[in-house]
Amino acid sequence: MKRLRTHYENLQVTENASPEVIRGAYKFLSQKWHPDKNQHQREKAERITKIINDAYTVLSDPERRREHDTWIANQRYARGFQPPEPAARPSRARRYAYQYSYALSPAPMGRGERFIDLGDGTVMDLKTGLQWFVHSVGESWSGGTVYGSPDVFSAESAMIRLQYFNSSGHAGFRDWRIPSKRELKSLYARSLISFRRGLDESVFSRDYKAPYWTLHDNPWLYENRPRVVSLTTDNSSSDTDEPFGRLRWVRGPDPAMLVELLHQMSRECMNQRAFDKAMVHLESALKLAAEPGRVDPDNLMVIQRDLAVACFEARDHEAAEGWLLKVLAGKQEEYGHAHMEVFHTLVDLAALQKSTDRLPQARDTLLEAYELLGRLDEYDQAAQLGVLYDLLVLLIWSRDFARAEALMTEYVEGLGDEGFSHLPERTILMFLVLGLLRETMGQGDSAADLYRLFLRMAPPPLASAGDFKRVGD
Structure with missing residues (x-):
């Protein structure tokens, strides 16, 4: 069966995505696939750009989006996926309402899978919650590869460049900044061969042992003046040693965004049936989401439910039930018991x-x-x-026949004439079961009346026999 492709999939957002998320996803993808940035695959980029533009044209218009939702429902019904009007309304708390447009299939990368690749030349550090550019200012990123050479700046030009960059921002964020020495130092790890500190070049562009501009960890004490440091060795340059340095932008820490990325990665792990890995991501997300106000309560319950599913699939049934009970308690507190x-x-x-x-x-x-x-x-x-x-x-399995009969009788009597004219298959079967129960309990006359009602109201077994269907006594 051919896969159903929707405008939501083309923009890589969920079907309940907010207009802000849709707009952010469109901006991100249109920048990523701009033909001028993809000269080596220009034809492909032009084709994808047209798909992205068509999707955004539809999803940014409320009326056209509703029409598209109806089309999706009808297509799924025709393909046997689900009825156009679902029997049970989807639970809001089963869908994570992403705040950031970065929820676009993030992937782990780097040594020990410490970083999350966001697909736009930036990564999120799982250890610190900081979002980093993989390249220095002056270099460019395209399709996972860094091009060009880094620029060097004086202290004054570094601050001017930062202000200019944040005037337009990147991926919807305008809070990029120069890292502190401690933050920059967190990226450097000792090599087992040379025992010197270095960047993970499977993630970041080459360092060339060049110094970087940083801000002090205590800006109030040092008046937020940038200074140049070199972290390829244990020694740092003084403010006057190197008047020029490179720039690498950072933002955060952003725990709320990291929660969403971990949740998205856990979903991908579950799709691949890597449930143990999914549980690690979900537990990390829950730990970050523990602070009140950091994550919407509905989203918190989505994470807990997904963790219950992962535990169930990993055959840890006790843990799965425990998480579902937490979801139940959370919903009762959020919505009330009814x-x-x-x-x-x-x-x-x-x-x-x-x-x-x-x-x-x-x-x-x-x-x-x-x-x-x-x-x-x-x-x-x-x-x-x-x-x-x-x-x-x-109830029948536990031989509670009286309770089963009472519930069925209550339901059947509540159908009314209109309900009898649209009997679903399960209700028809309930007539037969109820008749058998009544016979078992010595209510033969009552059971016979019920069977007659079933025979009169049940549809004919074949459509061609409709002419002989009894419509009255």
Whole structure:
């Protein structure tokens, strides 16, 4: 079956992406694939640029975006993916609402996979949360390769260049700065061969043992004056030793952005069924997200749910249930106990319990979920039927026939004439099961009446037999 390609995929954003994220993704990709920056593959760049422009034209227009969403739903229905109107509304807390347009398939790189490649000439340091340019000012980056030669600056020209650069910014950020000595030093590691400090050249451009401009770690004490340092050895140059130096921009630390990148990488690991690795990324993201206000509560619950899925796939069922219970507690605190978000998590929990053969617990959880629906003013009837169907199976398995009959009778009586005229397949099967239960419990006459109702209301087995369908008594 041919893959369904959407404008969301072309811009590398999720289908619930905000206009800000869409705009940021468009800006990033249009810069990345600008034909003038891709002379070695100009034809490909022009083709991709047209795709990016078409996608942004549609997704930046609310009306055209709604039409595109409808088209996606209809295509998925036609291909058997999902109905155009989903039976259960997607839970908001199952989708991570990315704040940054950088959520574009980041990839680990460097020794020990310490850095995250952001695909635009910058990397995020997992150790410090700092975002670095991989090249110095004067060099350029394209398609993973650094071109050109670095420029050198005096102290005054370095500050002027920084102000000029931030006037337009990079990838939507205008808070780039000159690093402190400590920050710059964090990039340098000792080589096992020469025992000298050096940059990881699988990530960064060559250092050439050249000095860099830095700002002091205590700007208030030193009036934020730049100074030149060389970190290829343990000795640093004084402010007067080297009047010129290179520049490498940095921003951050940005823990919120790092959380999103870790989450995105964990999703990719899960797609590749590398669940142990996914758990490492998710646990790191949760540790960073622990500070209040750093991550939206809905997003925090998405991370916890994904961690539950990863633990389940790694067969750590106890940990998986523990994370789902945390999601449940979080949703109850965020939305209250009677809310569809809470319902969805109860259904998740019951599915986990069924999958691990804890059927009594699954039955009790589904009972709680079904009773919760009864307290809501509005809910999806298809979701109600799906839960009821699974619940009845568990009640019959546990031989609680009376409770099963009561629930089915309540549901069938609540359908009304309009409901009987659109009986889904599961409801039809419930008629038969309810009849069998009533016979088992010695209610033969009641069961016969139910069978007659089923035969009258059920659709004919073949469309060609529709002319002989009984429409009245």
